[in-house]
Amino acid sequence: MPHDVIMPALGMAQDTGKIVRWLKKSGEPVSSGEAILEVETDKAVMEVEAAADGFLSGVSAGDGDDVPVGFVVAVIVESADDVQEAMSGEAPEANAKEDAGKAGEETLPEGAEIIMPALGMAQDTGLIVNWCREPGDKVSASDILLEVETDKSVMEVEAGHDGYVAAILAEADEAVPVGSVIAVISAEEPERPVRRSGGTKVAASGPETASEEAPVSEPVKKSAQKPVAPVEGRILASPRARRLAQEQGLDLARLAEEGVAQPYHVSDLEILRGLGARASAPPAAVPASVPLHIEARVPTSGFTALLDWLRKETNDAPSSSRIWLDFASAALRSADARDRIIAEIATPGTGIARFANADRKRLGATLEEAEDGDADIILRNLTGSAVIRATARAETAPVLTIGRDRDDFIIGFDYHYSQLDEAAALAFVTGFAGRLEEPLRHLL
Numbered sequence: 001m002p003h004d005v006i007m008p009a010l011g012m013a014q015d016t017g018k019i020v021r022w023l024k025k026s027g028e029p030v031s032s033g034e035a036i037l038e039v040e041t042d043k044a045v046m047e048v049e050a051a052a053d054g055f056l057s058g059v060s061a062g063d064g065d066d067v068p069v070g071f072v073v074a075v076i077v078e079s080a081d082d083v084q085e086a087m088s089g090e091a092p093e094a095n096a097k098e099d100a101g102k103a104g105e106e107t108l109p110e111g112a113e114i115i116m117p118a119l120g121m122a123q124d125t126g127l128i129v130n131w132c133r134e135p136g137d138k139v140s141a142s143d144i145l146l147e148v149e150t151d152k153s154v155m156e157v158e159a160g161h162d163g164y165v166a167a168i169l170a171e172a173d174e175a176v177p178v179g180s181v182i183a184v185i186s187a188e189e190p191e192r193p194v195r196r197s198g199g200t201k202v203a204a205s206g207p208e209t210a211s212e213e214a215p216v217s218e219p220v221k222k223s224a225q226k227p228v229a230p231v232e233g234r235i236l237a238s239p240r241a242r243r244l245a246q247e248q249g250l251d252l253a254r255l256a257e258e259g260v261a262q263p264y265h266v267s268d269l270e271i272l273r274g275l276g277a278r279a280s281a282p283p284a285a286v287p288a289s290v291p292l293h294i295e296a297r298v299p300t301s302g303f304t305a306l307l308d309w310l311r312k313e314t315n316d317a318p319s320s321s322r323i324w325l326d327f328a329s330a331a332l333r334s335a336d337a338r339d340r341i342i343a344e345i346a347t348p349g350t351g352i353a354r355f356a357n358a359d360r361k362r363l364g365a366t367l368e369e370a371e372d373g374d375a376d377i378i379l380r381n382l383t384g385s386a387v388i389r390a391t392a393r394a395e396t397a398p399v400l401t402i403g404r405d406r407d408d409f410i411i412g413f414d415y416h417y418s419q420l421d422e423a424a425a426l427a428f429v430t431g432f433a434g435r436l437e438e439p440l441r442h443l444l
Contacts (some may be wrong), residue, residue: 002075002076002077002078002082003050003051003052003054003075003076004072004074004075005036005037005048005050005051005056005072005073005074005075005076006069006071006072006073006178006179007039007067007068007069007071007073007179008039008048008069008117008178008179016066016067016068016069017039017040017066017067017069018039018040018064018065018066018067019037019038019039019040019061019062019063019064019065019067019073020037020038020039020040020045020063020064021037021038021063022036022037022059022062022063023035023036023037023038023047024036024037024056025056026056026057026058026059026074027055027056027057027080028055028056029053029054029055029056029080030050030053030054030055030056030076031050031053032049032050032051032052032053033049033050034049034050035047035048035049035050036048036049036050036056036074037073037074050076051076052076053076054076054077054078054079055076055077055078055079055080055082056074056075056076057074057075057076057077057082058072058074058075058077059073059074060072060073060074061073069115069179071179108166108167108169108184108194109166109167109184109186109190109192109193109194110166110184110186111161111163111166111167111184111185111186111187112160112161112163112184112185112186113181113183113184114145114159114160114161114181114182114183114184114185115178115179115180115181115182116148116170116176116177116178116179116180116182117148117157117178117386125175125176125177125178126148126149126175126176126178127148127149127173127174127175127176127265127266128146128147128148128149128170128171128172128173128174128175128176128182129146129147129148129149129172129173130146130147130172131145131146131168131171131172132144132145132146132147132156133145133146133159133165134165134168135165135166135167135168135190135193135194135195136164136165136166136189136190136193137164137165138163138164138189139159139161139162139163139164139165139185140159140162141158141159141160141161141162142158142159142405142406143158143159144156144157144158144159144388145157145158145159145160145165145183146182146183155387155389155390156387156388156389156390157386157387158386158387158388159185160185160386161185162185162187163185163186163187163188164185164186164187164188164189164190164193165183165184165185165193166184166185166186166190166193166194167183167184167190167193167194167195168182168183168193168194168195168196169181169182169183169184169194169196169198170182170197170198171197171198173266174197174198176198180198182198241264241265241266241268241269242264242291242393244266244269245269245272246290248269250269250272250273251272252264252272254272254275255268255271255272255275258271258275290416290417291391291393291394291414291415291416292414292415292416292417292422292425293391293412293413293414294412294413294415294425294426294429295389295410295411295412295413296410296411296413296429296430296433297405297408297409297410297411298408298409298411298433298436298437299407299408299409299437300404300407300408300409301407302436302437302438302439302440303320303323303409303436303437303439305440306323306439306440307320309440310363314364316364318363318364320381320383321345321347321379321381322358322363322367323363323439324345324379324381324402324436325343325345325355325358325367325379326358326359326361326363327359327432327435327436327439328343328358328377328379328400328432329341329343329357329358329359329360329377330359330431330435331427331428331429331431331432331435332376332377332428333359334427334428334431335420335424335425335427335428335431336420336424336427336428338376340356340357340373341356341357341358341359341376341377342354342355342356342370342373342374342375342376342377343355343356343358343375343376343377343378343379344375344377344378344379344397345378345379345380345381346378346379346380346381347380347381347384353369354369354370354371354375355367355368355369355370356368356369356370356373374396374397375396375397376397376398377397377398377399377400378392378394378396378397378398378399378400379399379400379401379402380392380399380400380401380402381402382401382402382403382404383402383403383404383409385403387403388403388404388405388410389401389403389405389410389412390403390412391412391414392412392414393414394414394415394416394419397419398413398414398415398416398419398420398425398428399412399413399414399415400412400413400432401413401414409436411429411432411433411436413425413428413429
């Protein structure tokens with residue numbers, strides 16, 4: 001089955017992306033997860049990975065070309081024999097015709113088009129969790145317009161434009177392809193705001209939806225024919241699916257026992273209800289498996305003053321990420337005494353890096369890269385993106401997310417009781433926030 005390679009949307013206000021260069025040539029074999037091209041936006045240069053194993057074909061845009069978001073720039077085919085068949089180069093035109101046909105269904109108000117962003121390079125769709133604004137509402141560029149769920153987290157997405165919500169083109173609980181227009185923001189107040197469905201509806205989340213319309217699925221029949229072994233290890237599920245399962249007393253482990261593929265989404269809860277799943281234990285009885293979240297807001301002024309001071313005093317001032325590694329490692333060491341702390345940091349456009357004992361090195365020194373051992377803390381730097389805050393599953397280690405809302409840093413900390421107890425988690429966030437707010441005092 002061929003897999004389209006589309007120009008991803010790395011921000012809500014992004015209409016096009018520039019191809020910096022292709023890392024693979026048409027006809028060459030590619031592996032799932034392998035970088036095949038570099039794309040430049042107004043914020044960063046990012047690598048686009050192959051979504052499947054196969055051969056690159058049908059490359060329809062070259063280095064330096066600006067390509068509209070959502071357009072197909074190449075196709076990954078299964079075999080070398082299929083390469084020539086997919087090299088017609090008509091993908092962008094086909095996209096344009098399809099979009100034109102959709103646009104002809106209903107006249108939309110004029111304005112800035114808001115698209116479903118790609119919050120992960122291998123992401124094909126995004127699930128709309130909730131609209132924070134209604135058609136006709138006045139919005140500012142920094143206002144939260146909607147919440148989008150991916151396999152890894154739920155993220156708040158800004159409007160990106162000042163004006164009025166003139167159209168909403170997909171509803172909550174609908175999965176929408178990346179690059180599709182989901183809203184329109186107009187400069188003038190619309191006379192007739194538009195609202196319609198435009199995605200694939202995901203099963204409703206309420207317990208009342210488990211009616212006769214949802215027949216018992218095939219996994220139930222299979223489970224009666226053979227004993228099921230207990231599930232060990234973590235259960236992979238989206239934050240929303242996990243939260244709804246807990247609220248409704250459903251045990252996601254039943255899906256794993258029945259062989260349903262992970263990660264689980266809201267739609268999988270229908271299968272779980274059909275299984276007649278045993279109720280999960282109250283959260284207090286299984287604290288180690290309950291995802292927990294702490295959030296803090298810190299002014300950026302103190303950290304900005306530190307950076308200004310470092311630029312004046314040194315010729316090679318460290319990056320913000322380098323300083324945050326220091327602060328996070330020191331705060332974790334104070335909150336939960338450990339001899340060696342491995343901190344992993346992920347920044348869009350620069351990849352992932354892991355370092356040991358960053359707080360025990362002076363800021364100008366080279367850090368020790370950690371090749372072995374599990375991370376004790378994972379940092380996500382979202383300050384260069386339109387995303388203000390995001391939750392994480394924190395499956396392998398606690399996750400510290402740093403976003404920015406105008407003149408404030410938004411600190412989010414996701415963890416499990418099996419990783420840190422409540423007192424240590426609060427001490428860590430308090431320590432990190434204190435260092436971020438008054439960094440000169442802590443460093444000097």
